[in-house]
Amino acid sequence: MFDIFGDERGNKKKRTLTTAQLKDFKAAVGKCEICGKKFSVSVLQHHHIVPKEKGGSDNLLTNVLVVCGTCHDMAHKGFYKQKELREKIKKRSKKVVEQIKAIEGRRRSLRKKKKGDSHTGFGLDVPSIDIPDPFAPPKKGRGKKKKRNDDWFGF
Numbered sequence: 001m002f003d004i005f006g007d008e009r010g011n012k013k014k015r016t017l018t019t020a021q022l023k024d025f026k027a028a029v030g031k032c033e034i035c036g037k038k039f040s041v042s043v044l045q046h047h048h049i050v051p052k053e054k055g056g057s058d059n060l061l062t063n064v065l066v067v068c069g070t071c072h073d074m075a076h077k078g079f080y081k082q083k084e085l086r087e088k089i090k091k092r093s094k095k096v097v098e099q100i101k102a103i104e105g106r107r108r109s110l111r112k113k114k115k116g117d118s119h120t121g122f123g124l125d126v127p128s129i130d131i132p133d134p135f136a137p138p139k140k141g142r143g144k145k146k147k148r149n150d151d152w153f154g155f
Contacts, residue, residue: 016058021103022046025060028099033069033088034080047083060100065089073106 017025026044026057047065050056062078065085067075074080100128 016107021107024103025064025100026066028096029066029092030102031066032071033065033092034067034071034075037068039068043068045069047072047075049082049089060104062089077097100144
């Protein structure tokens, strides 16, 4: 579809990080990884070192930093180089890295469940229902409706 603003919405990729996973990630780090100041989880943001549009991933261990709003703006304006930001990731404590690995592990297990399992994660199986497509062409072999001779109006 053509968009007057030049944004092709049909080509956007689905978000692979859920809101809950991002919240857990921010809570695990607990501070801005650039300036070191502590903020509440609701104030902290996440920054991709290599943007997703340029082939970057959602890997929390290698490409995503937790930052405050000020540092996030400065990172997008080019104040920090990618090499500097990668060094910040390398300086994470072992405890934080383990928590991030646990979040990544939950992401992988959820992806595996979604690929062909109808399990909801709450101990319930969702039954599959076969609903016919109302817009599909009619099946062949049904034949035409015969016109009755006693129909006065010809409908």
